[in-house]
Amino acid sequence: MSEHDVERRDEALERRAREVFEASVEQLDVGTRARLRAARQAATAEIESRQRPAWQGWLPVAVAASAALVAVLLWRAPAESPVPVASSGATVAIDALEIVAAGDDLDLVAEDLEFYVWLEQAGLDGPDAHDGGQG
């Protein structure tokens, strides 16, 4: 048998083997195909989980921590004074704000402002301030 004949027979053998093999691949049963598909999906899920950036793993923790921080701040806020007002070097008395908050006529307040300032100074700094005006 010449070399050419051997080569031709080898090619025919390869071709036939491939045909028979491909036919057997096409004849795979439903259960086997389903298991192969499931295995493929598991492998794909594996690569997806590896692609996810590391910070995404911490995202739920960061959200929970932020929510807790906001809750604490909101809870603490009413306990502190919301009045950061200051005037001409002296702290404005809380009483003055109470008058405003009480809904009195603001024009009246403006007109009698000097009186209220005097009243405040007399009440806080005067000699009678500590003994309630007696004596």
Next chain:
Amino acid sequence: MMGPATLEVVITELPEGGECSRREEACLDAAETLDRFLACVERRAFRIAQMALRDRDDALDVVQDAMLHLARSYGARPSGEWRPLFYRILYNGIRDRQRRRSVRSRLFGFLPGSRADEDGPREDPLERIADGAPGPDRQLMADEAMQRLETAIAALPVRQREAFALRCLEGLDVAETAIAMGCSEGSVKTHYFRALQSLRAALGEVF
């Protein structure tokens, strides 16, 4: 046998292959590309594993392990390198199973019922329902031809069997087969040539 370092060098010299062009690959993310690749090779890989192990469940396990191993260890590599790597992992798994099976049969072979594996695959008959099956005559002929081919391949030495399955049945080129088998290209050619000689003698003109 090549070490991991040698493998790296050979892989970088490989030409880009596979069915997806580079442009398509750029558009797909790695998971989708891997899904396509595995969908292309999974059935043939299963049949090759089944021919080597002669057990459906073992073959499925080995293919599943190979898929996961590829995703974990080589998922970040260019997809053109996946095919030889996948078959290398698959054949490592097949050899591992065969080794374990051989040890088990040596240790427990004397016990009754321990050779159940050799009596044939344990299969549910309902799972043998095939999709789009041809007529019964053609099916029977194809089954007989495949049976003869399987028997002839099973009679080959291991390395010749691997070279024939990878080169002829799976269609890997010599360089890819060398990576998958972990040997030189010259060895691949020698194993493949001898495999063809043996198969020609075993199957003859009738096949």
